[in-house]
Amino acid sequence: MVEEQTNINVTAEQKIWKILGEVKDPEVPVLSIIDLGIVRSVNTSNGQVAVNITPTYSGCPAMDVIQMDIRLKLLEKGYKNIIISQSLSPAWTTDWMTEEGKRKLKAYGIAPPNPKQQFCSPEMFQQEAVQCPRCNSFHTEVISRFGSTACKALYRCLDCKEAFDYFKCH
Amino acid sequence: MSTAVFTYSLHLADNALILGQRNSEWCAHGPVLEQDIAITNISLDLLGQARNFYQYAATLYNQFSSEEKESVDRLVPALWKTYNRDLEEDDLAFLRVEHQYLHLLITELPNGDWAQTILRQFFFSAFQQLLYTELQKNSDEQLAAIGEKSLKEVVYHLRWSSEWVIRLGDGTDESHKRIKKAFGELWMFTGEMFVPSSYELVDTGNLKGNWEQKVKEIFDEALLLSTIEDDLGVKFQKGGKEGKHTEHLDYILSDMQYLQRAHPNSQW
Numbered sequence: 001m002v003e004e005q006t007n008i009n010v011t012a013e014q015k016i017w018k019i020l021g022e023v024k025d026p027e028v029p030v031l032s033i034i035d036l037g038i039v040r041s042v043n044t045s046n047g048q049v050a051v052n053i054t055p056t057y058s059g060c061p062a063m064d065v066i067q068m069d070i071r072l073k074l075l076e077k078g079y080k081n082i083i084i085s086q087s088l089s090p091a092w093t094t095d096w097m098t099e100e101g102k103r104k105l106k107a108y109g110i111a112p113p114n115p116k117q118q119f120c121s122p123e124m125f126q127q128e129a130v131q132c133p134r135c136n137s138f139h140t141e142v143i144s145r146f147g148s149t150a151c152k153a154l155y156r157c158l159d160c161k162e163a164f165d166y167f168k169c170h
Numbered sequence: 171m172s173t174a175v176f177t178y179s180l181h182l183a184d185n186a187l188i189l190g191q192r193n194s195e196w197c198a199h200g201p202v203l204e205q206d207i208a209i210t211n212i213s214l215d216l217l218g219q220a221r222n223f224y225q226y227a228a229t230l231y232n233q234f235s236s237e238e239k240e241s242v243d244r245l246v247p248a249l250w251k252t253y254n255r256d257l258e259e260d261d262l263a264f265l266r267v268e269h270q271y272l273h274l275l276i277t278e279l280p281n282g283d284w285a286q287t288i289l290r291q292f293f294f295s296a297f298q299q300l301l302y303t304e305l306q307k308n309s310d311e312q313l314a315a316i317g318e319k320s321l322k323e324v325v326y327h328l329r330w331s332s333e334w335v336i337r338l339g340d341g342t343d344e345s346h347k348r349i350k351k352a353f354g355e356l357w358m359f360t361g362e363m364f365v366p367s368s369y370e371l372v373d374t375g376n377l378k379g380n381w382e383q384k385v386k387e388i389f390d391e392a393l394l395l396s397t398i399e400d401d402l403g404v405k406f407q408k409g410g411k412e413g414k415h416t417e418h419l420d421y422i423l424s425d426m427q428y429l430q431r432a433h434p435n436s437q438w
Contacts, residue, residue: 058320059218088222089315091322124333144204145330146211154204170322 012044016074020051023073026065027149028167030108033066037096040087048081049074054092056170057150094170106133111155111166130166132157173242175310176230177272177369180245180262181411182305182316183223184273187263188419189294190216191426192281201284208330212291215323222316224259232256245270253435264430268419275410276359278419285338285345286352292331293356296384297363298324300377308371332388339392346393353397361406370411 020039025031033039036056043050051070055063067084074082094113102112111133129138137159144154145168153168193213200206231239231246239246247265250257276294281287302324305317338345364378389395409415429436 055218055319057215057218057323058222058316059214059216061214087315088319089311091319093322124329124336144208145326146204146208148207150211150214154207170326 013042016042016044016049016051016079019073019077020070023066023069025062026069027062027151028105028108028110030104031101033070035098035101035104037094037098037101038066038092048083049079050083050085052085052087054087054090056092060150092170094167097167105167109133109164110152111164113167113169115169128169130155132160132162133164134162135160172230172234173238174369174371175313176227176234176242177245178371179223179227179230179313181272181367181369183220183227183262184271185277185294185298186216186223187220188271188273188422189277189290190214190220191422192277192279193287193291195281196287205284209287209291212327212330215320215327219316219320219323220263221259222319224262226312226316227262228257228259245272249434260430264427268415268423269413271410271415271419272413273410274359274362275407275416276356276362278410278416278422279356279359280418282352282355283348285348286355288331288334288338289349289352290356291327292335292388293360293385295324295328295331296381296388297377299328300380301372301374304372304377310371313371335388335394336392339389339394349392349394350397353394353401357398357401358404358407362408362410365406365408365411367411 017034017039020042021032021034023033025033025036028036033053038053038056039051040054041050041052043052051074053063053066053070063086067086070084071082095115097113105112111130114128114130127142130140130142131138132140132155135157137157139158140155141158142153143156143163146152147154147165147168151167151170152165154163155166156163190213193209193216196206196209197213198206200209231242234242245266246257247261247267247270249265250261253261274294276290279290299321302317302321306314306321308314308317335349338349340346363381364374366373366375386395386398389398
């Protein structure tokens with residue numbers, strides 16, 4: 001009986017995960033919040049849905065919108081008793097972004113983050129090998145370490161000459 | 171203990187808020203577009219850190235016993251008490267008066283030119299990096315979590331500001347002259363970082379050696395090492411941590427708090 005109860009919960013939770021896959025990052029609308037890796041846990045018990053998320057950056061203004069979008073999406077699917085919480089630890093890292101998410105980013109024209117172990121240190125003037133999302137050249141240079149949102153840096157491709165956003169390693 | 175956590179959270183929040191507010195004055199005034207975006211992105215990170223600390227302070231306060239509330243009453247905004255609702259992060263940011271703010275004096279100083287803004291960011295980020303590295307080991311779980319989260323952002327700020335100190339120091343005669351002048355304006359305000367106060371839960375005095383080492387390392391690359399040696403005997407200013415501020419804070423607050431003062435308890 002206990003086991004059966006667990007199975008029911010697992011299926012119910014899988015359903016929620018699937019629904020959360022429809023909630024987009026408002027600043028990078030090709031990514032779902034699952035692709036982004038910010039959903040930390042989903043829990044269904046006693047008719048309640050509890051979703052725990054973690055912010056990408058402390059000041060990310062999208063977090064409030066994302067919380068509201070999660071709520072609206074779950075309400076739309078008929079869930080009523082919804083609790084959304086935030087946790088800060090362990091701190092989000094770009095390594096939690098899905099491969100699917102990285103593929104979508106590149107198709108959208110944003111260079112996906114390099115793996116963390118490759119480059120993510122306080123060392124100065126390092127040039128990271130970032131691939132141009134348009135022509136695939138690694139012959140690129142940084143324009144600015146900061147870009148249009150907290151999670152991005154600005155790069156330029158020296159082959160196709162296009163400027164592009166890089167979802168920076170974090 | 172939890173009243174100390176409350177006060178310490180306010181101190182950490184105030185540091186981040188006031189420097190974030192100062193840096194945000196560069197918005198649309200940066201020397202080039204990319205660096206305008208950079209300094210305002212740093213503002214945004216600092217604002218986010220401030221929100222996390224204020225939210226935690228408000229949560230703690232709302233759970234306090236009446237004795238505990240009484241013991242931190244001097245830090246709580248008077249106007250909020252007329253609202254008859256729980257304390258919230260915005261009340262702490264927008265309704266306190268000068269002497270209730272506990273941030274370091276260096277964060278409230280005017281921006282000066284780009285060199286002065288850069289050098290302050292470097293001094294502060296180098297300090298914050300050491301501080302948050304310790305804070306993430308704190309026995310208070312939420313303080314530790316905010317420290318861990320913020321540290322990753324601060325490492326990025328430190329790298330960016332270090333590079334700029336080197337670029338300006340080892341740049342043109344004009345840029346070298348300006349960052350040297352900035353040093354003269356700012357150095358006397360750095361000592362306060364390492365003067366302990368009663369509510370701090372990280373021993374900042376212990377961070378001083380590593381901080382000085384980082385500053386010397388970057389100044390060496392920036393051809394500024396002789397500058398620092400000339401000024402080692404300066405008398406350091408302090409008081410911010412205890413709520414004693416320079417006149418500059420009044421101007422920041424009148425800008426920053428205008429809306430909540432003119433339209434109390436307004437929401438959007």
